[in-house]
Amino acid sequence: MADMDEIQEMFFDECDELLEGLATGLRQMDEPGHDKETVHAVFRAVHSIKGGAAAFGLSDLVTFAHRFETVLDLLRSDKLEAAAGVMPIMHRSSDCLADLVAAARQSSEPDHDRRETLLAELDQIIAANGDGEDDLVFTPLAIDIGPVDPGGHLAEPDAGTASGTGFRIHFMPDADLYRSGNDPAALLHALAKLGEIEVMLDAEMVAPLEDWSEDQPQLKWDVLLQTDEAREEVEAIFEFVEDCCDLRIVALGGGQEPPPSGPEPDPLPPAIEDSSPAEASPVPEPAPPPRPRAAPPAESGQPGATIRVSLDRVDRLMNMIGELVIKEAMLSQVIQTAGMSEDPDVVAGLDSIRQLAGDIQESVMAIRAQPLKLVFQRMHRIVREAADATGKQVRLVTIGEQTEVDKTMVERLIDPLTHMIRNSVDHGLEDAETRRERGKPEEGTITLSAAHRSGRVQIEVSDDGGGINRPKVREIAEEKGLVAPGVALSPGEIDQLLFMPGFSSKEEVSALSGRGVGLDVVRREIMDLGGRVMIHSVEAEGTTFSIALPLTLAVLEGMLIQLCGQTMVLPINSVQETMRANPSILHGVGQGGRLLSNRGDLLPIIDLGCVFGLRDEAAPLEEGVLVVVETDSQKRAALLIDGIFDQRQVVIKSLEENYGQVPGVSAATILGDGKIALIVDPEAIVMSSSNDYARPAMALAANG
Missing domain, CATH: 1.10.287 (Helix Hairpins)
Known part of the structure; x- marks a missing residue:
């Protein structure tokens, strides 16, 4: 039983890869002039899922995949065009197939109403295009097999045929092929599309009815295929059944057969042996050993060997x-x-x-x-569902899908990105009429991008909508008691109100918003990952949400600093420069406030000793070291410390899991002497201190 569970889990893992390839292929089919091989790859992905599901008795999944596969077969046989009316159904079918796989994996009930609705839509497409595949009427198949030798096998071809191009194929399925839902007749029909075909069933292998056993099928076919197609095209037909059948393929004329490798295989059985000179040289290819199957990638090139590790x-x-x-x-x-x-x-x-x-x-x-490709691909479905719920036309553009992040971040990014995408569709993008009035295309665009910047991962969600309506945001915040009336707020501070718990600009509850749960969850989840989220918005042009994440949650490069006899760690990627205090670049402001003139900017000087309560009064500037830091939100400040004595890599240990949350501290580490050192969070410190210095600094700058 344990072995079967392991095999089934392997099947579901492969389904994830197949579904990923399916979604990618369908998006490529949306573009005009897509490659024909893309359609074949999409069909094979669904076919593989159906075959594996049949082996485990997942009837709901098999039924839906079979109907989905039938429509895809119409597309690949050019009986149906990938038109605008068809592709949305294909995308929804792909989403439903993914839900059915997930339900089977979790042993839960799928959404039967949605499944039946899509099945009806697929049936309409099949009926409209005159495909009767689902009418399982068994009729004799008449195939011209040419002359037959006395043994009941294919007669040897004449000299002209033997010197031509083609293949002789020996095909004998075993019980697993039938259990997986595959049909030998469909494989023979696929061979017939490659060229002229002669087929012979070996009648000697058929057992009497009283001796028939479903565990020992004895049907065997000998096939002569005349074609100009490459050997790989023939092998591709049997690609997903080669581990559950006895298969031999020999090239006619010796022109298509690759040189043999490895140990020489057993000779072909007498049914397809040939003594003619033209067929004496090729060595038949051995049947590959059984192995888990996966969909071939849509892109070209052979991937390197991989191994699954927990x-x-x-x-x-x-x-x-x-x-x-x-x-x-x-x-x-x-x-x-x-x-x-x-x-x-x-x-x-x-x-x-x-x-x-x-x-x-x-x-x-x-x-x-791991690349963010898997996360980004899921967002296409989120956009489709949000667009359907709001009645808006939305297009998602992804950039930097191959940007890699730590595995632990991949799954945890799905929820915050989902919130941000839905927010952009529901709040950011205008309706079609408003966009027309503003001279914009009716279809809105959301751009999801990722890149490595300054030792961090930067993810952005941008829309070309109307931007943040700041007066309305402030009005709602005052009504909900989130901010006191009349308080002076900068545009950036008003934007930050969107992240406050309970804030919602929707008066009515819908499937997407209105419950007061949204961007505050995004900020909390991103902060749990050691990251930051910022907003940049321009009225009538759009809004961009930016997420900055560390490359890993395990190790960081840090500067070891001395502070009131304590050793702390300052992340090196936040540090711009260090300096000794020079009276010529120092300015006093307000009651005890101090500013540093640095490269044309006035930066607040923040005494870390006072911030962490290690001393009651600010230390003299001439006795310490100033460290200029820049946060992810592009704010700069000068941190006053007692000294710097080393720079090294430190191992990050979660402080919240082992102790609790400490303001201004992101995590902890263990030093070489075994002592624990806190890792400073420059973003939190600068953000908490910025309001105390912003207005005095502006006044000082205005006075020269």
């Missing part, structure tokens, strides 16, 4: 790498304490260990890294 194992390996980094730091500390830090051999050995640990860490991080 994420828990990779996580354990990453934890061990983290411990190795800590032990390296401890070793460095011991060497320094023992006065051996000047020994060149010791220094060289320590540097080698540090470099090796870094290489291993990068390799493990590369294993954990």
Whole structure:
């Protein structure tokens, strides 16, 4: 039973890959002039899911996949065009197929009403195009098989045929082929589309009815195919059944057969042996060993070999790498304490260990890294459903799908991106009439992009809608008591009100919004990932939500700083420069406020000792070091610390899981001496302190 569960789980994993290829192929079919192979790849994906589902008795999934496959067969046989009226049904069918797979995986009930509705739409397409595949009427099939030798097999071809191009095929299915829902007749019909075909059923193999057994099917066909197609086209027909049949393919004339590799296979059975010179040289290809099947990728090129590994194992390996980094730091500390830090051999050995640990860490991080393609592809469905719910025409454009992030972030990004996409469709984009009045196309565009920037991952959701109506946002916030009436707020501060819990600009509850739960969830989930979310909006032009995430949640490059006798870590990717205080670039403002003149800007000076309550009064500037930092929201400030004594990689340990949330602190780490050091969160510190300095700084700048 355990083995069967493992095989079934493998099937569902392969379904994820097949569904991904299916969604990609359908989007390519939306574009005019798509490649014919794309249609074939889409058909094979659905066919593979149907075959695997039949093996596990998933009848709902098999029935729907069979009907879906029938329409796709009409498309690939050019009986049906991928027109505007057909492709939306194909996309919805793909979504329904994914839901049926998920329901089967979780042993839950699928949405039968939706399934029946789509089945009816698919039946209408089939009926309108005169395809009677579902009318299972068994009639004798008359095929001209040519002359037959006394043994009941195909007669040898004449000299002209033997010197031509084509293949001799021996095909004997086993029980698994029938259990998987495949039909040998469909495979023979597919062969017939490649050229002239002669088929012979080996009557000697057919057992008497009283001896028939479903576990030992004994049907066998010998096929002579005359075609100019390449061998790969013939093999592709049997691609998904080659591990559940006895299959031999021999090229006629020796022109199509690739050179043999590996051990020489057994000769063909007498049914298709040929003593003519033209067929004596080719060596038949051995049947491949049984293996899990997966859909071939739509793009060209052979992928490298892969192996499935449990994420828990990779996580354990990453934890061990983290411990190795800590032990390296401890070793460095011991060497320094023992006065051996000047020994060149010791220094060289320590540097080698540090470099090796870094290489291993990068390799493990590369294993954990996954492209955002899977997440981005799911957003196409979210856009379709949101567009249907609002009655708007929406197009999603994705950029940077191959941008990689840590595996732990991939699944956790789906919910916040879903909220942001729905918000853009429901709130950001105008209706068709308003867009026409503003000179915009009726179809709105949402752009989802990702890129690596400054050691972080930047994800943006942009729309070409009407932008944020800031007066309305402020009015709603005052009505809900989220902000006091009459308080002066900048445009950026008004935009931040959208992230407050309970805020909603919808007066009526709908399927998409109006419940007061939305962007506040986005901010909380992104912050849990160690990231930040920002808004940039221009009236009548659109809104952009930007998410900045760390590359990994495991390790970061940090600057070790001294603060009131405590050691803390400042993320190096936030640091712009360090300096000693110079009276010529310092300015006093307000009651004890201090500003730094840096590159034409006035930056607030924030004493970290006071922020964390380590001292009651601000320290003299001349006794400390100023570290200029820039946050993800493009705000800059100068942090006052006591000193800097090292820069190194540190292992991130969650503070919330082990203790609790601390304002201004993002996480913790273990130093080389075994002590715990807090990792400073520059974004939170600058954001909390910016309001205290913004208006005095503006007044000082205005006065020169």
